Amino acid sequence: MKSTEYSEKVLDHFRSPRNTGTLEGDDIAVGRVGNPVCGDLMEIYIKVSDGRIEDIKFRTFGCGSAIATASMITELAKGKTLEEAMKITRQDVANELDGLPPVKMHCSNLAADALKNAIDNYRHNHAPGIEDSPTQSRCPDKIINQDRFTGNGVFGSVETERLRGKRVLVVDTGESSVAAARQASEVAPRVVFLTKKKERETEPGIMEKLRAAGVKTLFESEIVEFVGFTVLEQVLVHDLNEDNKYELFTDAVILICPCR
Amino acid sequence: MPEHIYLDYQSSKPVDPRVIEAMRPWLSENFGNPSSLHRIGDQATEALERSRAKVAELINAKPSEIIFTSGATESNNMAIIGYARRNQNRGDHVIISEIEHISVINVAKSLAKNGFRVSRVPVDHHGAIDIEKIRERITDRTIIVSILYASNEVGTIQPIAEIGKLCREKNIVFHSDAVAAIGLIPIDVARDNIDLMSMSSNDLYGPKGSGALFVREGIRLNPLIVGGGQENGLRSGTENIPGIAGMAAAAEIARTSIAEESSTLLRFRDRLIDGVLSAIPRAYLNGHPNLRLPNNAHFRFDGIEGESLLLSLNDRNIYVSTGSACSSKTLEPSRTLIAMGLLHEEAHGSLQVTGGRFTVEQDIETLIDDLPAVVDRLRKLSPLYREA
Numbered sequence: 001m002k003s004t005e006y007s008e009k010v011l012d013h014f015r016s017p018r019n020t021g022t023l024e025g026d027d028i029a030v031g032r033v034g035n036p037v038c039g040d041l042m043e044i045y046i047k048v049s050d051g052r053i054e055d056i057k058f059r060t061f062g063c064g065s066a067i068a069t070a071s072m073i074t075e076l077a078k079g080k081t082l083e084e085a086m087k088i089t090r091q092d093v094a095n096e097l098d099g100l101p102p103v104k105m106h107c108s109n110l111a112a113d114a115l116k117n118a119i120d121n122y123r124h125n126h127a128p129g130i131e132d133s134p135t136q137s138r139c140p141d142k143i144i145n146q147d148r149f150t151g152n153g154v155f156g157s158v159e160t161e162r163l164r165g166k167r168v169l170v171v172d173t174g175e176s177s178v179a180a181a182r183q184a185s186e187v188a189p190r191v192v193f194l195t196k197k198k199e200r201e202t203e204p205g206i207m208e209k210l211r212a213a214g215v216k217t218l219f220e221s222e223i224v225e226f227v228g229f230t231v232l233e234q235v236l237v238h239d240l241n242e243d244n245k246y247e248l249f250t251d252a253v254i255l256i257c258p259c260r
Numbered sequence: 261m262p263e264h265i266y267l268d269y270q271s272s273k274p275v276d277p278r279v280i281e282a283m284r285p286w287l288s289e290n291f292g293n294p295s296s297l298h299r300i301g302d303q304a305t306e307a308l309e310r311s312r313a314k315v316a317e318l319i320n321a322k323p324s325e326i327i328f329t330s331g332a333t334e335s336n337n338m339a340i341i342g343y344a345r346r347n348q349n350r351g352d353h354v355i356i357s358e359i360e361h362i363s364v365i366n367v368a369k370s371l372a373k374n375g376f377r378v379s380r381v382p383v384d385h386h387g388a389i390d391i392e393k394i395r396e397r398i399t400d401r402t403i404i405v406s407i408l409y410a411s412n413e414v415g416t417i418q419p420i421a422e423i424g425k426l427c428r429e430k431n432i433v434f435h436s437d438a439v440a441a442i443g444l445i446p447i448d449v450a451r452d453n454i455d456l457m458s459m460s461s462n463d464l465y466g467p468k469g470s471g472a473l474f475v476r477e478g479i480r481l482n483p484l485i486v487g488g489g490q491e492n493g494l495r496s497g498t499e500n501i502p503g504i505a506g507m508a509a510a511a512e513i514a515r516t517s518i519a520e521e522s523s524t525l526l527r528f529r530d531r532l533i534d535g536v537l538s539a540i541p542r543a544y545l546n547g548h549p550n551l552r553l554p555n556n557a558h559f560r561f562d563g564i565e566g567e568s569l570l571l572s573l574n575d576r577n578i579y580v581s582t583g584s585a586c587s588s589k590t591l592e593p594s595r596t597l598i599a600m601g602l603l604h605e606e607a608h609g610s611l612q613v614t615g616g617r618f619t620v621e622q623d624i625e626t627l628i629d630d631l632p633a634v635v636d637r638l639r640k641l642s643p644l645y646r647e648a
Contacts (some may be wrong), residue, residue, distance in 0.1 A: 059643040063567035190601035229379040
C-alpha cells in the first residue's frame with residue numbers, strides 16, 4: 001500500500017505506536033491472531049483488575065495498518081470493563097483511524113479479534129472446570145487427486161532418498177508424523193509441518209522438537225487438493241482460521257496413516 | 261535528509277535524455293505513417309527499419325526477426341498464445357516456470373482454460389531452475405517451453421543456453437521473457453538457442469508502451485491483433501514510431517555501455533550486500549550468491565514485514581520494493597519467494613533493491629546507514645523476533 005492511501009492518523013500510529021511491548025504476571029492474558037496468507041500476526045496483552053483492563057500492550061508483525069490498528073485498540077480498550085472491551089469492533093478501530101483502505105479492512109484489521117481472544121483467554125484461565133478436549137490422531141480424509149500422486153509426490157512413509165533436496169510438507173496425523181518431519185529435515189532443505197490445530201492446542205514439547213529440527217509449522221491449515229500435471233507441483237491449502245484457500249509450492253507430501 | 265534515493269529500477273526506469281532527443285523528431289516534424297506511399301511516409305518506414313536493425317543487433321538477431329509491440333506483456337502473450345494456437349495440431353502441452361512474470365503465469369492460466377495442459381517447473385532455494393526438472397516434464401505433446409532469462413524479483417540468472425539446447429534437441433520451441441536481464445547482461449539468441457524472446461523498451465531506458473518480440477525465422481505464430489497487417493501480419497495497427505525510435509536508441513546505448521555500466525552496478529551491489537548483511541543481524545540474501553543480475557540485491561529480515569519497511573524508508577525519501585503481500589493488490593506474497601521455499605512470514609520480510617544507470621555511490625551508502633535503525637524499530641514491535 002502507498003503511504004498516500006493511508007490516513008494521517010494511520011501514519012501517525014504507524015510512526016509512533018502507543019503501548020508497545022508485553023506484560024507479565026498472574027492477572028495477565030494474551031490474545032494472539034494471525035493470517036498466514038497475508039502474513040500479519042498480532043499479540044495483545046491485557047492486565048485485568050476488578051474486571052477492568054488496567055494495562056494493555058501489543059506487538060505486531062505486519063504492514064503499516066496492522067501496526068496502526070493494534071496501537072489504536074490499546075488506546076480504545078484501556079480502562080474499559082471486559083464487557084465493554086468485547087464490544088469494540090473492527091469497524092470501530094477503522095473509524096477511529098479515519099478509515100482504512102478497503103483492501104486492508106479484512107486482512108490487517110485484526111486488533112479487535114486479538115483483543116477478544118485475549119479476553120476469552122483471560123476468562124478461560126480464571127474460570128475453573130473448563131478443560132480442553134483431547135485431540136486424537138486419526139486418518140485424514142481423502143484429498144482431491146491423492147490417488148493420482150500417491151508414490152509420485154505423495155508418500156506414506158519417509159523415503160529419505162526421494163526427499164533429498166526437496167520442499168517437503170508433512171501432514172499432522174499424530175506422533176509418527178512428527179517423527180517423519182524430523183527425519184525428513186535431515187535431507188530436505190525445507191520441511192513444513194501442517195496441522196489443523198491452533199497453536200495453543202499443540203503440545204509445547206512437540207513444537208520445540210520440530211523447531212529444533214528446523215521444521216516450520218503452519219497451524220489451522222489443511223490440504224484440500226494436490227495439483228500438478230506429470231508430477232506434484234503444488235497443494236491447495238485451506239486456512240481454517242481465515243477460511244480462505246491458497247496455493248503452496250511443494251515437491252513432496254508425507255501423509256502417514258496412523259491406523260495402519 | 262537526502263532529496264530522493266531511487267533504488268527501484270526493476271519497477272521503472274527514467275528515459276535516458278539521449279533517447280528523448282532521438283524520439284523528438286518523430287513526435288513532430290516526422291509524423292508520417294509507414295503505410296503511406298509519399299515521402300513523409302517513407303521517412304517513417306526508414307526509421308522503422310533502422311530501429312529494427314538496432315534492436316536486432318543488441319541480441320544478435322536478424323532485423324526481420326524483430327516484431328515491435330506495446331511492451332513485454334504483449335510480447336509474452338503474442339509468443340505463447342500465438343505459438344500454442346498456431347501449433348495445436350502438434351500438441352497441447354506448455355511448460356513454464358513457477359517464477360515467471362505475472363503476464364506469463366496468466367497467459368498459461370488462460371491457455372489451461374482453453375484446452376491446453378500447463379506444467380510448472382520448480383526452482384531451488386536460490387531461485388534457479390534445474391534443467392532436469394524441465395526434462396522430466398517434457399512429453400510428446402509439449403510444444404513450447406517458456407522460462408524467464410533472469411528473475412525480475414531475486415535476480416537469479418537461469419541456465420538459458422542449456423535450456424535452449426534441450427528444447428532444440430527435443431524439437432520444442434523455446435520462449436524466454438528477457439525483461440529483467442536485457443541491457444544488464446549480454447544476450448545472444450543464437451548462442452542460447454532461443455526461438456522467441458520478449459523485451460521491453462523501458463528496461464533499456466526507453467519509453468514505456470514500447471517493446472519487441474524476437475521471432476526466429478521460420479517460426480509461425482497466430483496474431484492476437486488483426487487489422488492492416490503491419491509487423492509482418494503479426495501486430496496490426498499503425499506503428500508507434502516515436503516509441504520504436506526510442507527503443508532503438510535505447511538499445512544502441514545499451515549495446516555500447518553494457519560492459520562498463522554493469523561493472524559499476526556490480527560493485528555497488530556487492531558493497532550493498534556486504535554492508536547490509538554485516539550491519540544487521542539475522543538478515544539474509546535471497547537469490548543466488550553469484551549467478552545474479554549485477555543491479556539486484558534482495559534481502560530478507562527475520563521478524564519484520566516488508567510494507568512497514570517500505571513505508572519507513574519512504575519517510576526517509578528512499579524508494580525500494582518488497583515481495584510482501586501487503587504491498588500487492590491481491591494481498592498474496594511474491595510467488596517467486598514462495599516457490600524458492602520461503603514461508604509466508606519470511607517472504608513478507610523481503611526488500612528488493614535494484615540500481616541503475618543513474619545510481620551513485622552515495623545512494624548505496626545512505627541506504628546502508630539508514631537501514632539498521634529502521635529494521636531495529638520494527639523488530640522491537642514484532643512478536644516474531646527474538647534476539648538470538
